Amino acid sequence: MLRLSKLTDYATVILSYMAKDKARVQGALEIADATGIAAPTASKILKILVKANLLTSLRGTKGGYKLARSPEKITVASVISALEGPIALTECTASHKGCEQAVGCRIQGNWHMINQRISQALESVTLADMILPHHAPQEVTIPVSRLFR
DSSP states (O other), rough: OOOOHHHHHHHHHHHHHHTTTSOOOOOOHHHHHTTOHHHHHHHHHHHHHHTTSEEEEEOOOOOEEEHHHHHHHHHHHHHHHHHOOOSSSSSSOSSSOOOOTGOOOSHHHHHHHHHHHHHHHHHOOOOOHEEEEOOOOOOOOOOOHHHHT
């Protein structure tokens, strides 16, 4: 199972919250309160997002954090990479150093292809997409008679 860490999930929550009022500078405590994420955790994530150039920080009495770019220019892939490192499903898609079988592996190229497709899918989803209202998929009904043709 592919699974992202809680920090990555929380980072997406924080960025989505900030994207709804993208121009406003917001303090760490305000962000923590609004998202329900513990203040120390929110602060840690905010620092990581600043280091990854997804947020900018402003010092002073009117300081805080704001998006470094518009929500349309921040991809889910960039958020994941900021917190998890390079997107890679297997060790060989990140580096050849972690696998003793890399030299004779005949499926390594296929892992690269799969990894590339997943990366492309994550690059195609932006923060702007994440804040759109969610619409539950419509239920599809297939008559039983069609299943046995």
